[in-house]
Amino acid sequence: FTHKGDFLLLINHYHIWYLDLLYKYLTYLGEGYYFLAIILVMGLYRVKYLVQGVVLFVCSGLFTQLLKHIFDMPRPIKYFDSSVVLNLVDGVSVHSYNSFPSGHSTSTFTIFLFFSIMVSNKLLKFIFSIIAINVAISRVYLVQHFFIDIYVGSIIGVLFTLIIYVYMENVSTLTKSKWYNYQIIKPNL
Numbered sequence: 001f002t003h004k005g006d007f008l009l010l011i012n013h014y015h016i017w018y019l020d021l022l023y024k025y026l027t028y029l030g031e032g033y034y035f036l037a038i039i040l041v042m043g044l045y046r047v048k049y050l051v052q053g054v055v056l057f058v059c060s061g062l063f064t065q066l067l068k069h070i071f072d073m074p075r076p077i078k079y080f081d082s083s084v085v086l087n088l089v090d091g092v093s094v095h096s097y098n099s100f101p102s103g104h105s106t107s108t109f110t111i112f113l114f115f116s117i118m119v120s121n122k123l124l125k126f127i128f129s130i131i132a133i134n135v136a137i138s139r140v141y142l143v144q145h146f147f148i149d150i151y152v153g154s155i156i157g158v159l160f161t162l163i164i165y166v167y168m169e170n171v172s173t174l175t176k177s178k179w180y181n182y183q184i185i186k187p188n189l
Contacts, residue, residue, distance in 0.1 A: 004079070004146055004148065005076060005079065005080060005084075005146060007140065007146070007147040008076055008140050008143070008145075008146055008147065009084070011137075011140055011141055012086055012087050012141075012143065013087075015087040015089075015141075019141065020089045020090075022138075023089070023134075023137070023138035023141045023142055024089050024091060024092055024142070026131075026134055026135055026138050027104060027135060027138040027139060027142060027144075029108055029131065029135050030102075030103070030104025030105065030107050030108040030135045030136075030138075030139070031104070031107070032057070032061060032103075032107060035053075035057050035107045035110070035111050036054075036057060038053075038111060039053030039054060039057060039111075042118070044184045044185050045183060045184065045185050045186070046181065046182070046183050046184075047179060047180055047181070047182045048168075048174070048180045048181060049118065051168075051174075051180065052114070052164070052165060052168050053111075053114060055164055055168065056110050056111075056114060056160060056161055056164055056165070057107070057110070057111075059160055059164060060106050060107065060110045060156055060157055060160035060161070061103065061106065061107065063106075063156060063160065064101055064102075064103050064106040064107075064153060064156055065103065067100065067101055067152075067156075068098040068099075068100065068101065068103065069098065071100045072097065072098060073097075073098070073099040073100040073149075074096060074097060074099060075094070075095050075096050075097060075098070075099040075143075075144060075145065076099070076143045076144070076145070076146060077094045077095075077096055077143055078096040078097065079099075079146075086143050087143075088142075088143055089141075089142055089143075092142050094142070094143050094144065095144060099144075099145055099146065099149050100145075100146075100148065100149045100152065101149050101150075101152040101153035101156060102136065102139050102144075102145045102149040102150045102152070102153035102154075103153065104135060104136070104138075104139050104144075104145075104153070105135070105136040105139060105145075105149070105150040105151075105152075105153030105154045105157065106153040106154070106156045106157040106160075107157065108131070108132045108135040108136065108157065109132050109136070109153070109154045109156075109157030109158050109161070110157040110158075110160060110161050112128040112129065112131055112132040113128075113132070113157065113158055113161045113162070114161055114165070115128050116128045116129065117161075117165060132154070132157075136150040136153070136154055137150070
């Protein structure tokens with residue numbers, strides 16, 4: 001692809017009703033409030049999951065929002081304006097500004113990588129990665145972002161998750177504290 005919008009135009013050309021339906025709803029997994037709800041549920045298993053999740057959510061989210069406002073890039077609908085007719089999905093509100101990077105991609109890669117770290121089941125790890133990739137792709141399919149937006153958003157999510165998780169797992173005052181390791185429910189993952 002040589003042009004910023006080539007990948008989007010390729011995907012946009014192949015709209016299929018079942019992908020419209022799938023991506024219209026799958027994209028919600030990248031919303032911040034779903035991320036927070038999931039973190040709260042994880043906190044029932046161990047307080048440290050809640051603490052780590054909140055730190056991941058706040059740090060990766062704030063960094064992505066900061067970049068969005070620094071770069072203030074137009075989203076595809078504004079970028080192409082009326083020069084290209086785009087296939088839009090009914091019921092999806094298409095935004096015009098703050099395209100780079102994708103916040104949905106950041107949050108979905110953050111949460112699903114965090115899940116992958118928490119579980120030992122390789123099938124679940126694989127499923128989590130497929131979900132994260134598809135949420136990111138949904139953002140291009142729904143004409144909300146360009147490929148570069150989801151790519152960078154995904155990298156931010158992965159890097160913040162790995163760096164913060166490793167750091168927090170190596171802070172001895174946290175890892176040795178009773179409150180941090182307190183379990184309400186014991187998981188069978």
